[in-house]
Amino acid sequence: MRLLAVQICPKFCQEFHWSRGTIGFAVSVNLALYGLTAPFAAALMDRFGIRAVVGTALVVIATGAGLTVFMTESWQLVLCWGVLVGLGSGSMALAFAATVTNRWFTARRGLVTGILTAGGASGQLVFLPLLSWMVERHHWRPAAVTVALAALAIVPFVWLLMRDYPADAGLAPYGAERIEPRPAPRRGAARRAVRALADASRTGTFWLLAGTFAICGASTNGLVKTHFVPAAHDHGMPVTAAATLLAVIGIFDIVGTIGSGWFTDRFDARRLLAVYYALRGLSLMFLPMLLADTVHPPMVFFIVFYGLDWVATVPPTVALCREHYGEDSAIVFGWVLASHQVGAGLVAFLGGLARDAFGSYDLVWYCSGGLCAVAALMSLVIRREREPGVAPALGAAA
Structure with missing residues (x-):
């Protein structure tokens, strides 16, 4: 749904006379x-199960997407797109992938995390060109309805096919030799989430992971995913062509993220993160020179290069959370992901303001490249050994 907002940003500006900053605030x-x-x-997944949480989240997303067709004021965009879709999609965020990986696998966890994370790129690849075509040919409202109906269509499959634990299907976790009994529901979900944050925040590793992942969000979701299409449109590129380039990132994102998962099972996660952030920052420094009214080979190279690095940071970040925070690693990663999205949200908003103030996004690209260099250095400072007093990582020998 956030991708749909990116595509129809110019349509909102034309129909409602909203500024880029207003739309950036909703995003x-x-x-x-x-x-x-x-x-x-x-x-909540530990309390009520994955199936219940994911099913409810899909209904919330469908509600938020569907209600946007009736909006007339900017606060309604913030409510529907910002609040409802944000809450729904957040309930199926990367912490969901970490939870599934911890429950269903004791071996090859890095690779599995990469594959599950790449699923988000697959959705971008399938829906982005289609939604872009609908926006150009039939206006933005049919595209919003399509997103709502697609979310509702998945709910029955989630309820009928998804299982919370391997034991529910009579299976052992992958890499384990015996079936683990289904644990009892863990009550006090909100209290547990806050306690995990309080415990993790006492360690330097948490703040380094949160800081690097905030920069990750700022340089991907907040910057490229939100502002690439409007920036390309500013240079005369058709919205459909720019959205297609963004979708192509999704193709190489799948390859890059799965490859990163494979590397994470074999190499030092800290050094992987440093390499990923350094290369990302370098590519962003070149982007202002590549934007034009047509798609040319250097731009295609940027799209391929950036796509390989898009969410390659997720598997090593999840692995470091697992190494340092044990059975609470999925929740701790959820808080690290929160910093990712706060960083993304700030740049989504500030990027729109910068465009309104300076007439271009050039300053935003350069600043984000510099931040990525900082993230590369922060990654190397993270301690490799486990924090004292923290429970051993599940499947640490995997």
Whole structure:
């Protein structure tokens, strides 16, 4: 749904006479709630089960998307797009992937995390060109309705096919030799999420992970995903062409994220993060020179390069959370993800303001590149060994 906002930003400006900053604020609320919901959703999955949480989240997304067709004021965009869709998508955020990985796998966890994370890129690849075509040919409202109906269509499959634990299907976790009994529901989900944050925040590792992931969000969801299409449109590129380039990122995102998961099972996660952030920052420094009214080979190279690095940071970040925070790692990663989305939300908003103030996004690209260099240095400072007094990581030998 956030991708739909990116595509129809020029349509909103034309129909409602809203500024880029106004639309950027709605997207920033969505991004922030996407992250802030994640740790509580991870705890709720331990209380009520994955199936119930995901099914409810899909209904909330469908409600928010469907109601946008009736909006006439900017606060309604913030409510529907920012709040409802943000809460719904946040409940199925990357903390969901971490929860599934911890429950269903004891081996190859890095690779599995990469594959599940790449699923988000697959959705972008399938829906983005279609929604872009609908926006150009039939206006933005049919596209919003399509998103709502697609979310509702998945609910029956979630309820009928999804299982909360391997034991529910009579299976052992992948890599384990015996079936683990289904644990009892853990009550006090909100209290547990806050306690996990309080415990993790006493360690330097948490703040380094949160800081690097905030920059990750700022340079991907907040910057490129939110502002690439409007920036390309500013240079005369058709919205459909720019949206297609953004979708192509999704193709290479799948390859890059799965590859990153494979690397995470074999190499030092800290060094992987440093390489990923350094390369991302370098590519952003070149982007202002590549934007034009047509798609040319250097731009295609940027899209391929950036796509490979898009969410390659997720598997090593999840692995470091698992290494340092044990059985609470999914919830702690949810809080790290919250910082990711806060960073994304700030840049989504500030990027729109910068465009309104300076007439271009150039300053935003350069500043984000510099932040990525800082994130690369922060990654190398993270301690490799486990924090004293923290429970051993589940499947640490995997």
